[in-house]
Amino acid sequence: MNGAESLVNTLLDAGVDTCFANPGTSEMHFVSALDRIPGMRCVLGLFEGVVTGAADGYYRIADRPAATLLHLGPGLANGLANLHNARKARSGIVNVVGEHATGHLALDAPLTSDIEGLARPMSHWVRTVRSTGAIAQEGREAVAHAAGRPGQIATLALPADMAWSAVSEAPRQLGAVREPAPAATEQAAVIAAAQVLRNNGGATLLLLGGRAVRARATEWAGRIAAATGCSVMSEFYAERIERGAGRVPIPRLPYAVQAALDVLSRFDHIVLVGAVEPVAFFGYPDKPGRLARPGTTFTTLSTHAQDPAESLQMLCEELGALRVQPLRCQPIVPSAAHEEGPVTPASIGTLLATLIPENAIVVDEAISTGRAFDQTTRDAAPHDWLTNMGGAIGFGLPVAVGAAIAAPDRRVIALEGDGSAMYTLQSLWTMARESLNITVVVFANRNYQILKGEYAQVGAGTPGQRASNMLSIDRPALNWTGLAAGHGVPACRVTTLGQFADAMRRAQAAEGPSLIELLL
């Protein structure tokens, strides 16, 4: 058994059975090991941002880590932006990065770079294998970090000679690494939160983040709200919101600073459940970075190390609200009116709500077009909604790939701006190759539309000719049917709500991926 085989065996034993890969020469022994060791599903991406983003999407749905296989420092570098997003989403990932053979490093060959230095800003744990005997232990340690509560980014550099050299013994079979049990909710925190809610429920916000926006947690939050009159919201970004008809409505904080300030100005108290004090995405010259009204008090009910469903249930019990009926989203009855009228962000969202199938996974990188989707799709059939936690563009299509691999029986809908979809469009090829049930919708406004708003927000005034040239992507117009077909994904272009609805229905009835370009 060589080192590569030892690592593959270790990963499999620890419960990591999916590997998103873009290998090169230094990873050939790892690739070769896959032939001899059954059980690892290896999914090829044509660009590393696809690979790391897919691992993020996989974790969000599977609640356990996948591995990535990346080629040296530049391969890792290409995957860093989506590792940033994954880190902010608390997704666990084991990155295996091939490194030059130990003796080769001293020669400063062209591909030599500082892999650990590159990995560190986006990783919680970084290690380079220094002896074949250590591979099994280090591989397992990497999985333990990735499968932590919350998940972590673990990056293991594997020098080529460590991969090809013999190991003296097979790795011990220690069994799957499980996510650690949550820390117990502190009774004192429950009592403190209950006191805030009893004293002044109407001026209190229950702010949810992390797994507090899963349905088993929001169910209790809804009862607490019904009993105390408090408001419930989620952070603007959330890795996976379980929402839709029959569930408790949990509006997201707005992205725009002024809108968030307005919403939060109503509250004297904020109870945090897996959430942190809300801050603006960017700093602006004349606006605060902290979004809560000065003087707002914060009470932390529980953190990501704890189970938010448990802590909310305890709070609910403390408030005597276990049997209170929460407000629930009511199913929509689709009508012909949904498919009529002009194409606007609002009308798209309202229509979309009728088209999201039950148990779908929606990946949202619609940026400016999707700004109102939180409100307009609230009452769709029950589904998961995944947003970009790190703000690095190019998140949506890769995350859709990973989500679809993790849940082959669910429909994935990727909502994309045309600007954002371009960063990792190679994802389309992996969707076709793996025949993933993904419907990609590209909202083609042919602008970096969000930047036109941000331009004014930062006080830069109105863009002139040269600035506008940096904010528009209409010259030439991207042709998404061509781009999709080039990657092997069938596609169509639509311009009306009716056409969009028809295309969505056709896409969802078909096996495999398809792409709809909605011209705005």
Place this chain on the structure above:
Amino acid sequence: MNGAESLVNTLLDAGVDTCFANPGTSEMHFVSALDRIPGMRCVLGLFEGVVTGAADGYYRIADRPAATLLHLGPGLANGLANLHNARKARSGIVNVVGEHATGHLALDAPLTSDIEGLARPMSHWVRTVRSTGAIAQEGREAVAHAAGRPGQIATLALPADMAWSAVSEAPRQLGAVREPAPAATEQAAVIAAAQVLRNNGGATLLLLGGRAVRARATEWAGRIAAATGCSVMSEFYAERIERGAGRVPIPRLPYAVQAALDVLSRFDHIVLVGAVEPVAFFGYPDKPGRLARPGTTFTTLSTHAQDPAESLQMLCEELGALRVQPLRCQPIVPSAAHEEGPVTPASIGTLLATLIPENAIVVDEAISTGRAFDQTTRDAAPHDWLTNMGGAIGFGLPVAVGAAIAAPDRRVIALEGDGSAMYTLQSLWTMARESLNITVVVFANRNYQILKGEYAQVGAGTPGQRASNMLSIDRPALNWTGLAAGHGVPACRVTTLGQFADAMRRAQAAEGPSLIELLL
């Protein structure tokens, strides 16, 4: 004047008048400054790897740095792989990376990351602006590093508040930063090299790298070879080889280790001119990393801090060879036979040699298909040949963009493998937008063909089913005419040498870019 305007003025004053950009919110004041300050050509890329690769290509042709404009840590991260290539090519680049407003950093907003940590592995110089008063000086210092001899990667993080705040005084106009004059060639080095060549010219290799492969340097190298019987070669990778008919033939060292070992086994002595001891691209289990025969002696004539043309001329003079006639490449007479027969790497190269127009710039990321091009295109009309110095894939299309911006009157030909072209295919859009005279040729073998060879080289045997799946990209087949059209670039697919020749002639007669997919 605000900080962003101060920086734009500083860059322009220092001679940096081209900026490859993919901006976001934190860069809006820089973008806005472009409206008020004329003179900066800003070129938009839809992905940051396009932006940094274009800056590399620009430097290689212009011999002076361009700037890049990147959005926070993740934007920089997406550009790192091509910064790695640029660094290895000794290209000078000034990266301007927007950073959160200083006060916003403490809030750990989603896009917060360690920009300096990300920049350091691929930069020679990294700085974050801490006061508006320092912007002009730091901007100039960045240009000084980028325009050094050799060029450097200088990364300046510009916090948004530094960009939007007023500066107390306009930057002083200090004029263009020029590349420093070369250090003088050492007479002792000339004498030592001459002695080696006189004693045993036939067993000596003059190994050229960096600017020693420009025509004004190779001219002297050719005379030295003619006078002493030594061999002349270049390193396998070279940032810009001036070659073709009428010039001295300078074969490149082979990529494959065994072939390089065989070539170098003939030599007792190697004289290095802007080159270093040759090493293998990768380490292999049963092959040495150092390619020269053990016992080979090395003599350094000059380094990148010196002028190789001067040092070679001095050596030539020392050898009394100033008037010796060198061997020169002889022009090819195109014939119908060039366009007949099966499509093979050899027949493509032989045909290509007849199709490269005079003064063209060829960017070579053809990987396995291009392995024989060095030999087969040797006698083409005089042209520049640019290769990947860092080995990070995704180099070719962006470098072609930058080269075309630097030399609008020259035809650029980008030779790409289908695998490699996928990493930064968004480059096609910038080619269309700027109407660049670039002919892209994609050699579609639908494999990571090079890895099939490497697989055996590293001793992994023959790929089985699962390993083959990681090395083939034929399922689904990429359709390059669709991909190109999607980006606004006209394209065609050809399958015979005759069709290829016709398509090349059509492409070169047209204004703007086009793409030819040659099916192998």
